[in-house]
Amino acid sequence: MTExxxxxxxxxxxGTSVPAWVRVRDVLLTxxxxxxxxxxxxxxxxLAIDYLRRPMFEFSGMEPPDWSELGHRLxxxxxxxxxxxxxxxxxxxxxxxxxxxxxxxxxxxxxPLPPPPREHVASFGMTAQDVEAWRDARxxxxxxxxxxxxxxGDVRQRIFPDA
Amino acid sequence: xxxxxxxxLALSVFCFGYPFVAAWYWMTGGFLHWLVRERxxxxxxxxxxxxxYPMVSILLPCFNEADQAxxxxxxxxxxxxxxxEVIAINDGSSDRTAEILDELAQRIPQLRVVHLAxxxxxxxxxxxxxQAARGELLVGIDGDALLDRHALTWFVRRFLAxxxxxxxxxxxxxxxxxxxxxxxxxxxxxxxxxxxxxxQSVYGTFFTVSGVICAFRKGALADAGxxxxxxLTDDVEVTWRLQLAGWxxxxxxxxxxxxxxxxxxxGLWRQRLRWAEGGMQSVQAATSPMLRRxxxxxxxxxxxxxxxxxxxxxxxxxxxxxxxxxLFPELTGGPLGFGPGPRWWGIVLAMTYILQSxxxxxxxxxxxRGLLRSLFWVIWYPLVFWLLHAVTAAAGVPRALWRTKSTxxxxxxxxxxxxx
Numbered sequence: 001m002t003e004x005x006x007x008x009x010x011x012x013x014x015g016t017s018v019p020a021w022v023r024v025r026d027v028l029l030t031x032x033x034x035x036x037x038x039x040x041x042x043x044x045x046x047l048a049i050d051y052l053r054r055p056m057f058e059f060s061g062m063e064p065p066d067w068s069e070l071g072h073r074l075x076x077x078x079x080x081x082x083x084x085x086x087x088x089x090x091x092x093x094x095x096x097x098x099x100x101x102x103x104x105x106x107x108x109x110x111x112p113l114p115p116p117p118r119e120h121v122a123s124f125g126m127t128a129q130d131v132e133a134w135r136d137a138r139x140x141x142x143x144x145x146x147x148x149x150x151x152x153g154d155v156r157q158r159i160f161p162d163a
Numbered sequence: 164x165x166x167x168x169x170x171x172l173a174l175s176v177f178c179f180g181y182p183f184v185a186a187w188y189w190m191t192g193g194f195l196h197w198l199v200r201e202r203x204x205x206x207x208x209x210x211x212x213x214x215x216y217p218m219v220s221i222l223l224p225c226f227n228e229a230d231q232a233x234x235x236x237x238x239x240x241x242x243x244x245x246x247x248e249v250i251a252i253n254d255g256s257s258d259r260t261a262e263i264l265d266e267l268a269q270r271i272p273q274l275r276v277v278h279l280a281x282x283x284x285x286x287x288x289x290x291x292x293x294q295a296a297r298g299e300l301l302v303g304i305d306g307d308a309l310l311d312r313h314a315l316t317w318f319v320r321r322f323l324a325x326x327x328x329x330x331x332x333x334x335x336x337x338x339x340x341x342x343x344x345x346x347x348x349x350x351x352x353x354x355x356x357x358x359x360x361x362x363q364s365v366y367g368t369f370f371t372v373s374g375v376i377c378a379f380r381k382g383a384l385a386d387a388g389x390x391x392x393x394x395l396t397d398d399v400e401v402t403w404r405l406q407l408a409g410w411x412x413x414x415x416x417x418x419x420x421x422x423x424x425x426x427x428x429x430g431l432w433r434q435r436l437r438w439a440e441g442g443m444q445s446v447q448a449a450t451s452p453m454l455r456r457x458x459x460x461x462x463x464x465x466x467x468x469x470x471x472x473x474x475x476x477x478x479x480x481x482x483x484x485x486x487x488x489x490l491f492p493e494l495t496g497g498p499l500g501f502g503p504g505p506r507w508w509g510i511v512l513a514m515t516y517i518l519q520s521x522x523x524x525x526x527x528x529x530x531x532r533g534l535l536r537s538l539f540w541v542i543w544y545p546l547v548f549w550l551l552h553a554v555t556a557a558a559g560v561p562r563a564l565w566r567t568k569s570t571x572x573x574x575x576x577x578x579x580x581x582x583x
Contacts, residue, residue, distance in 0.1 A: 004240065005237050010531065013341060014341065015341015022342070030540060080180070084187075088188065088362065088366065123389070135295060135296070135297050140295060141278045142280065151291055157268075
């Protein structure tokens with residue numbers, strides 16, 4: 001018999017079986033990666049420290065960077081970003097009300113009704129009676145029809161056996 | 164500057180520009196989604212009472228899930244919704260799955276079982292399960308996924324509010340975080356996938372629902388033509404099909420589901436290659452109907468897919484050009500492409516990505532306590548996952564283009580990571 005375990009929630013797996021050295025290795029490698037990034041950013045960090053230490057908000061020990069050069073390099077990308085942000089903002093403004101879940105009446109006209117069940121089960125080579133039988137079944141064995149598209153179902157057990 | 168160096172510069176600009184622009188777009192979308200939709204919403208554990216509780220059928224395709232079934236059903240029996248059933252579809256498993264499901268069906272009144280005589284793939288399993296379903300609302304989860312007890316209520320609330328809503332994608336959370344790869348994916352699902360879904364929700368069209376936790380209106384599926392048996396990524400394919408048929412798709416972040424992800428490089432590679440191949444296959448199939456029916460609303464999503472695929476090839480080309488020009492500088496007349504070492508644009512991109520992760524963690528922290536800790540590990544993401552994305556996308560495209568159309572979309576799940 002399959003026992004259903006009692007789950008802790010949220011069901012996180014902390015991985016107690018993972019060896020301690022693997023955990024330490026992962027932490028050290030990740031720390032090293034952060035340190036490498038900080039090293040790569042050393043000029044920018046030094047600038048920021050210089051700018052923020054006394055006298056504050058001025059460069060006292062370093063030459064200020066060439067902002068126009070950085071701006072020039074990023075300009076086309078910033079233009080793209082501005083256009084896309086405006087575009088998204090437009091959508092949010094236009095559909096903001098519809099995006100809120102109110103539980104009230106639908107903000108847009110309902111979609112045309114889907115095809116009736118008889119039509120849509122026909123695409124699986126099934127009849128309305130087949131579907132009824134499937135929906136009353138607890139266990140079904142399904143074969144793919146010879147043409148490779150339809151279903152053939154063999155009901156093994158019904159939900160209400162005496163019905 | 165000769166042509167070769169001009170092309171190399173253009174390549175570098177594009178390889179930097181696309182993720183940089185996309186990151187800011189996603190951050191804006193995430194923030195707007197929070198501002199408009201999430202800010203005033205209740206917490207995931209406190210769903211409000213609904214006006215009605217229609218029958219919900221959970222479709223649970225299982226292929227060799229004998230090891231996972233007990234946990235999956237332990238979560239399902241705790242569901243806090245008054246009117247539901249679960250249809251477990253045994254997709255021709257070769258392990259004890261069939262036996263376990265039949266036995267559980269005698270003990271769990273809401274459980275019904277559909278056995279497929281042979282392995283036909285997830286899409287066919289879902290199609291068979293949907294025909295047996297008694298509910299008009301279908302929720303799809305994977306055989307190893309643990310559904311949150313309130314997820315059904317959150318899904319139904321949205322369907323009741325919007326009759327044009329054809330599908331909803333839920334919010335998958337990673338369970339296994341024992342290794343570096345597991346922890347990286349915790350950050351990935353928040354910082355990339357969560358933000359993309361929010362941005363797409365603001366715009367109103369989706370590239371894909373998450374197959375591991377999604378919900379559908381049965382009528383919408385019938386209207387759109389159900390799941391395609393040949394699809395490798397059933398979720399991408401059905402999302403496009405529903406939107407092409409005029410149905411709305413949206414994101415419900417409070418519908419949570421706890422999932423297992425691969426924690427080996429081999430498993431991750433196989434999974435991402437299938438995603439890349441399936442994504443290409445689905446977009447390829449949707450292109451002609453989109454143009455024919457003039458569903459221009461899908462065009463930005465389509466363009467983004469094409470540009471991201473192009474980016475993958477350009478990344479590989481840029482790295483290859485750098486390697487060749489470093490080895491044979493006399494041949495290329497100087498450095499070409501870009502190396503793995505950080506330059507100014509690499510640092511700007513890394514900083515942007517860290518900011519993006521911080522934004523997404525802030526948005527997602529109401530769904531998962533202690534998420535802030537995942538920020539420590541995101542440093543690896545640009546290196547490991549962008550490269551993995553580039554390689555799998557580049558490999559997936561030709562595989563999708565040459566794949567036989569009539570083949571059933573079957574696959575074996577990758578490893579499920581460290582389990583204890």
